[in-house]
Amino acid sequence: DAMVIQNPRYQVTQFGKPVTLSCSQTLNHNVMYWYQQKSSQAPKLLFHYYDKDFNNEADTPDNFQSRRPNTSFCFLDIRSPGLGDAAMYLCATSGWANTEAFFGQGTRLTVV
């Protein structure tokens, strides 16, 4: 059974058109993460939540925002996607700091 579910699996958006990616979890984990993974590269952390406490990475562009309305759901908003934002976006959860992180299948974003 899927534990971290990302929707959609594939998303095509127009240059500059806002897009939202979603993630839900059935694990009741406190921590949720968003990673960006470009082709043949390692996942790069964008931000994460400890419960409702939002933690932004210093080098995450302002173009990327996130919302976590409750424990189960987390959203990634890209306000004005550029061609360089085309990537796989991965959501992950963990029970607390320093424990196993469970990843979703990812959303592959294409910007045209």
Place this chain on the structure above:
Amino acid sequence: QQQVKQSPQSLIVQKGGISIINCAYENTAFDYFPWYQQFPGKGPALLIAIRPDVSEKKEGRFTISFNKSAKQFSLHIMDSQPGDSATYFCAASNNQGGKLIFGQGTELSVKP
């Protein structure tokens, strides 16, 4: 301070052989070292993880060797199989934030 360096970038092994991937870290505060396996188009999945209070951990054909003084750890895949062909990422985190810092990844190809 936050880097995790992984080598080699790619690896070709014959079926039945041993695959060895190495990682080195800088931040001595790291205390959780997982290895993730990622197939094309999928999210990373935890393979095996170790904490620095042990020097080795084995699960089936997969073994992590950990050298705290050298700040290095490695993944050994015994009796490598074509189904092991994937990208492998080492990672590290600490309980001061819990966020995973990934190595650059190793693309493993096991030839029949």
